[in-house]
Amino acid sequence: MNSNPExxxxxxxxxxxxxxGISYAGVTHPDPFAAFFSLMEVVAMLCPNPPPHTPLxxxxxxx
Amino acid sequence: MPGxxxxxxxxxxxxxxxxxxxxxxxxxxxxxxxxxxxTLDVDFLADARDAERIDAALVQLGYVCLYRTxxxxxxxxxxxxxxxxxxxxxxxxxxxxxxxxxxxxxxxxLFVVSAEGLIxxxxxALKNDPSRIRDxxxxxxxxxxxxxxxxxxxxxxxxxxxxxxxxxxELMRELEP
Numbered sequence: 121m122n123s124n125p126e127x128x129x130x131x132x133x134x135x136x137x138x139x140x141g142i143s144y145a146g147v148t149h150p151d152p153f154a155a156f157f158s159l160m161e162v163v164a165m166l167c168p169n170p171p172p173h174t175p176l177x178x179x180x181x182x183x
Numbered sequence: 184m185p186g187x188x189x190x191x192x193x194x195x196x197x198x199x200x201x202x203x204x205x206x207x208x209x210x211x212x213x214x215x216x217x218x219x220x221x222t223l224d225v226d227f228l229a230d231a232r233d234a235e236r237i238d239a240a241l242v243q244l245g246y247v248c249l250y251r252t253x254x255x256x257x258x259x260x261x262x263x264x265x266x267x268x269x270x271x272x273x274x275x276x277x278x279x280x281x282x283x284x285x286x287x288x289x290x291x292x293l294f295v296v297s298a299e300g301l302i303x304x305x306x307x308a309l310k311n312d313p314s315r316i317r318d319x320x321x322x323x324x325x326x327x328x329x330x331x332x333x334x335x336x337x338x339x340x341x342x343x344x345x346x347x348x349x350x351x352x353e354l355m356r357e358l359e360p
Binding site: 154163 | 223286288328344
């Protein structure tokens with residue numbers, strides 16, 4: 121028998137995790153190109169066979 | 184400042200002292216499931232019993248702990264690198280940690296939470312903070328990328344758990360040709 125009903129309720133509301141900690145604004149990297157290539161290096165490791173691009177839909181395309 | 188691959192490699196090496204290997208979650212874990220997200224945030228799910236070991240290892244690597252509770256710890260290094268650890272303490276998260284998939288990538292052996300599990304965590308994040316509509320888009324993309332391979336009974340179970348069965352029906356309708 122659970123002697124602490126609040127604990128049970130807490131577990132029901134948060135079956136995976138109660139919080140994600142502090143959120144933070146996007147980090148401004150001093151060299152955005154280096155950050156991009158750094159990310160792409162890891163993307164290539166994690167997803168060596170990326171899915172094909174889906175065609176863009178709509179008509180409002182801008183450069 | 185080491186790049187993202189070096190940051191991951193260092194973390195994997197540091198986590199070797201853990202009893203249970205932490206598993207990748209968050210945006211980079213989506214990438215491992217064919218959902219490409221531009222994020223430099225590194226997020227791991229770890230056994231709560233490894234919290235002290237992880238803290239010591241990350242501090243040794245130069246990270247500063249910004250916030251830490253029984254559920255989560257946020258670390259930062261050099262103003263540009265973040266590493267967050269979510270602690271598995273509940274049956275669902277512990278099961279997902281223990282059943283994480285192994286990926287041998289160029290920098291070492293990486294454990295990754297399943298796509299179904301990521302959907303569960305996304306639903307929890309959405310429940311905790313309904314303004315995080317980005318999570319719905321992530322779920323939509325995971326459902327699309329995993330079409331035909333996802334364990335939909337497990338996925339439906341997570342939506343039921345959060346009282347969001349209608350949201351799943353809506354998302355599945357979007358995937359219909």
